[in-house]
Amino acid sequence: MSTKARVGSLSQIGTITRYNFLNYFRARRFYVMLGIILLISLLLTVLVGYYRPVSFLGIPGEPVSLAVLGFYGAGWGGFISLVVIISAAFFGGDAISGEFQNRTGYFLVPNPIRRSAIYVGKWIAALAASTIIVLIFAAIILANGLYYFPGNVPWQFEQSVAFAWVYLVAALSLTFAFSSLFKSSAISILMSVILLLIVFGVIDTVSSVVVGIEPWYSITYGAGIVTNILSPVFPPHMQTQSFGSVLGGANRTNARFEVTTFNATVPEGLEILVIYFIVMALLGLWLFERKEFTS
């Protein structure tokens, strides 16, 4: 009987990554995602070219350095969160649940391979596919930017792209964890989108505005650095604004209305995103290791 060389886990991760990437690359979903960002880019290009809005191209007389930041802030900053969230949900939201629902796990799992190698391999494939999407979007914005402001790319844009990628890493980790939690692909994708697009936003607002606590535990709060870096002046970490005035005499001082807003600093934002990545990766892997193929 032939004795075969045992295959190392690293090499198996590479195998899983390559074939999953091939599968992604040929699937309709990748092209839908590509279509979405091309549509956003096309709209931006046409609308900005036609209407020449000041929010993108600056107020006449304004220094170019401010105008160019405004362009990247509106064009890139305005849409990149959406692109990251949809990519993470599209490529990660059903990565694991699909193995159960589509029964592809029955082909893959009963082999001499650790479940963790399958998980990591699939994660890298999803990261590669969604990184391509984010980079294509960045390239189109950059091309537009260079057209209006030749030779002028602010360092803030470069950092913002890097931060967006860190956000993508964290978000994919979170959507993978969700895909390990649910057995239905549709539910895990939907939950990922709702959570990242709505729930975390609500949490951020409630936490800072209503309760006055910094939402340091929220991934979207940490991801604020992606857009904040494009502000002419990085927003202050904590800011309390007062509205209204003292009404009805000296005893009614409480009628004054205060709103506190928080903004993660760059190191804090990166820290939050990295912690999300680690915690969610471990949680998702733990869930997948325990999940049973029953149907």
Added chain:
Amino acid sequence: MEAVQLTKNFGSFAAVSGLNLKVQGTKCVGFLGPNGAGKTTTMKMFTGLITATGGAALINGVDVTKDKKAALASCSTLIETPEIYSALTPREALSMLCEIRGVPKAERRKRIDESLGLVKMTEWEDKRVGSFSKGMKQRVNVASTLLSDPEVIILDEPSTGLDPRGMAEVRSIVMSLKDRLIFMSSHLLAEVTEVCQEVAMIDHGKLLVYDTIENVTAKFAGGGGAVEVGFTRAVDEGLVSRVSQLSGVQTVTRTNERHIVVRFDPNLTARDKLFEGIAGLKAGAVSFEQSSGLEDAYLSLIKETL
């Protein structure tokens, strides 16, 4: 392969309870039992698809729960009806498995060609699996178990969804796999009789018997012989009672409208006398067929389904 007090509970329901079974050597073992007996559940525990509630599943002495990678190192499996990533072709899907299982690079192409040839899927090797029919996918699944020259092969109803020729092909593939241990569940007793040397039967998650097919047949098939007789018209009570009165006949059971199974005395040497007797009834007998011993044993061991 060894199950030691292997147990799986789904909530309070015991799908497999305290199963002890050790199969070894190079042979084919049929795994039989009615629907819901726990066959698939047992095989899933052996392949790491589910985790045992208690006991252990060992392959080559390695506990699958503790180290699946080592336990399955020389084992290939086909559990229920797996699906393949729909955008891949059979060739790509099988290459992926070759890499995972450590088939040397130089041998991969040959192995894939051979496996796909055996299941007659060569023509489709570069088409995407997504468009395949159920049976075509199952053929690729069967091919996937042949890639790495494994010592142990676990097959859960491998001919599910295959056409009659496909079933025959799977049978001859399994028979051609020499020098290894094959553990195969099936409801096709003719298939099991043809390809397996031993059978294990379970019901309600418990092992009923594990022995060679000859021994099981001798012990549980009532000892005597049985023939299935077909008639041109519906069999009525009168005919059943007239056949029962022929000499040497023990029991007569109607299996469907036009067929009866006649069990007869193990000492009855001259079967032709019995056939003459039945023919003599002029009731329109058209066929006499040896009833399968394994089927008799199965029916007497497993009284009722579910």
